[in-house]
Amino acid sequence: xxxxxxxxxxxxxxxxxxxxxxxxxxxxxxxxxxxxxxxxxxxxxxxxxxxxxxxxxxxxxxxxxxxxxxxxxxxxxxxxxxxxxxxxxxxxxxxxxxxxxxxxxxxxxxxxxxxxxxxxxxxxxxxxxxxxxxxxxxxxxxxxxxxxxxxxxxxxxxxxxxxxxxxxxxxxxxxxxxxxxxxxxxxxxxxxxxxxxxxxxxxxxxxxxxxxxxxxxxxxxxxxxxxxxxxxxxxxxxxxxxxxxxxxxxxxxxxxxxxxxxxxxxxxxxxxxxxxxxxxxxxxxxxxxxxxxxxxxxxxxxxxxxxx
Amino acid sequence: xxxxxxxxxxxxxxxxxxxxxxxxxxxxxxxxxxxxxxxxxxxxxxxxxxxxxxxxxxxxxxxxxxxxxxxxxxxxxxxxxxxxxxxxxxxxxxxxxxxxxxxxxxxxxxxxxxxxxxxxxxxxxxxxxxxxxxxxxxxxxx
Numbered sequence: 305x306x307x308x309x310x311x312x313x314x315x316x317x318x319x320x321x322x323x324x325x326x327x328x329x330x331x332x333x334x335x336x337x338x339x340x341x342x343x344x345x346x347x348x349x350x351x352x353x354x355x356x357x358x359x360x361x362x363x364x365x366x367x368x369x370x371x372x373x374x375x376x377x378x379x380x381x382x383x384x385x386x387x388x389x390x391x392x393x394x395x396x397x398x399x400x401x402x403x404x405x406x407x408x409x410x411x412x413x414x415x416x417x418x419x420x421x422x423x424x425x426x427x428x429x430x431x432x433x434x435x436x437x438x439x440x441x442x443x444x445x446x447x448x449x450x451x452x453x454x455x456x457x458x459x460x461x462x463x464x465x466x467x468x469x470x471x472x473x474x475x476x477x478x479x480x481x482x483x484x485x486x487x488x489x490x491x492x493x494x495x496x497x498x499x500x501x502x503x504x505x506x507x508x509x510x511x512x513x514x515x516x517x518x519x520x521x522x523x524x525x526x527x528x529x530x531x532x533x534x535x536x537x538x539x540x541x542x543x544x545x546x547x548x549x550x551x552x553x554x555x556x557x558x559x560x561x562x563x564x565x566x567x568x569x570x571x572x573x574x575x576x577x578x579x580x581x582x583x584x585x586x587x588x589x590x591x592x593x594x595x596x597x598x599x600x601x602x603x604x605x606x607x608x609x610x611x612x
Numbered sequence: 613x614x615x616x617x618x619x620x621x622x623x624x625x626x627x628x629x630x631x632x633x634x635x636x637x638x639x640x641x642x643x644x645x646x647x648x649x650x651x652x653x654x655x656x657x658x659x660x661x662x663x664x665x666x667x668x669x670x671x672x673x674x675x676x677x678x679x680x681x682x683x684x685x686x687x688x689x690x691x692x693x694x695x696x697x698x699x700x701x702x703x704x705x706x707x708x709x710x711x712x713x714x715x716x717x718x719x720x721x722x723x724x725x726x727x728x729x730x731x732x733x734x735x736x737x738x739x740x741x742x743x744x745x746x747x748x749x750x751x752x753x754x
Contacts, residue, residue: 388721409721
């Protein structure tokens with residue numbers, strides 16, 4: 305039995321095969337509509353996350369399965385002090401697969417230790433969110449046709465953004481991927497990522513605070529939000545915030561085949577005037593998230609053989 | 613010069629980073645035992661300037677020195693029997709340690725989950741870096 309706890313739990317080959325399955329589901333959805341008939345997904349969300357939870361539920365319903373679960377710690381037995389280990393033992397009796405979101409880092413890995421059913425990490429604090437990484441990879445693959453030989457711009461909060469860290473970790477396994485890391489000085493990538501991931505894998509990257517002048521080099525621009533509370537003082541925030549807002553003016557410098565991704569929710573870091581640009585694919589990205597979660601559920605339930 | 617007498621049977625833990633002896637004392641759970649224990653702080657060391665030393669009088673097999681490498685890789689251990697040094701050991705870094713190092717990340721599941729062992733794995737042997745198996749935080753002594 306397999307679980308998905310960290311974005312690196314699957315090999316590069318396993319990820320490629322999962323993304324291919326996701327693409328087949330996208331193109332032949334009827335074929336997959338009843339593969340999970342009679343199966344149940346438990347969504348155990350100890351903290352609210354409407355988008356991720358609904359994406360999982362939509363994925364299971366699309367496969368013909370059913371869903372059950374809770375959407376906050378208050379409405380679960382955790383409010384009575386039950387441990388994650390006990391909760392997952394109980395959930396194992398009710399469902400065939402479980403997606404768990406928890407504010408404490410490592411909680412899904414504890415769940416996997418005690419579970420009788422496959423566990424999917426749907427986000428554990430600021431630690432991992434592997435299905436967001438799969439979503440990002442599928443979006444890049446579908447839009448660019450490849451995951452190698454690309455230059456990826458990461459813009460915004462690169463220090464605290466777990467989606468950025470996971471995506472970098474996943475992409476360094478592909479050939480000739482370059483990074484342009486665009487952030488204010490205060491929000492540059494953490495040191496361990498620079499040394500243990502980028503330098504250790506001889507990855508070409510530059511760190512800069514200039515978005516506009518680097519736009520023309522990019523195949524992908526991955527935007528994240530620069531939050532006011534991350535700055536040491538208000539003056540710096542006001543001085544810097546506009547540099548990291550993407551608008552139509554900055555999009556003029558981008559290539560026609562560059563795509564803009566964002567893990568959402570977007571606040572103001574992408575101006576709404578970019579939404580109609582064909583290169584803005586952050587809402588397509590949400591749709592890819594459902595397909596890749598369908599592929600993941602199928603794979604972990606080992607039901608691919610049932611597809612007719 | 614302070615003199616501490618020799619041991620008939622026991623362990624001398626030497627080259628502890630100055631100020632680290634009490635940590636080692638706690639990690640080895642020495643307060644649980646009836647042994648005679650001498651903690652020498654800030655002893656002169658040609659190599660380190662200052663160092664701490666712990667001398668434990670007691671049966672060799674009782675003291676779990678295997679975990680010490682994870683706490684301070686520079687530590688050396690002398691095993692004493694019949695008043696003589698029978699072995700000098702440099703410590704290997706164990707691949708995993710359970711309930712020796714404690715995860716100090718307040719966001720880690722170990723901070724709330726009862727009965728969950730604190731487990732660390734060696735992720736960088738060259739630099740002696742251990743990470744929590746749950747939250748992957750790097751172990752920091754302080």
